[in-house]
Amino acid sequence: MKARVHVMLKDGVLDPQGEAVRHALGSLGFLGVEAVRQGKVIELELSATDEAAAEVEVRAMCEKLLANTVIEKYTIEIG
């Protein structure tokens, strides 16, 4: 079973990487870019076959390793 996790900085947390991308896009002539946020996407291939159990496991992975929940939020897609 596949799972995909998105980890983004929480709203309100400064995102210097996204800001650098926005600036670089402006320099390249892309003037219609108002804001950029950059995050991580993690694709997992799991041996679990039960969707609900997989989501519980992936949530535990996020809390323990994949996201820094002080400053980051995450979303999980299963399947």
Added chain:
Amino acid sequence: MKARVHVMLKDGVLDPQGEAVRHALGSLGFLGVEAVRQGKVIELELSATDEAAAEVEVRAMCEKLLANTVIEKYTIEIG
């Protein structure tokens, strides 16, 4: 208008970051993880209002800056 870009290493390109995550998850007791690929997600807030034009612009951003198309693939979601 919002756009979301996923940038992942192409299949077959070694992903040491994903491999490190897989290893770390195993060390934490998550034994059902068979493979991990890690990539970037970039969320853009665009001033464009036309969906087709926005996609063309974001595709140009990917080719010029956001992805290294030699080793990375990207997908674009608009709206």
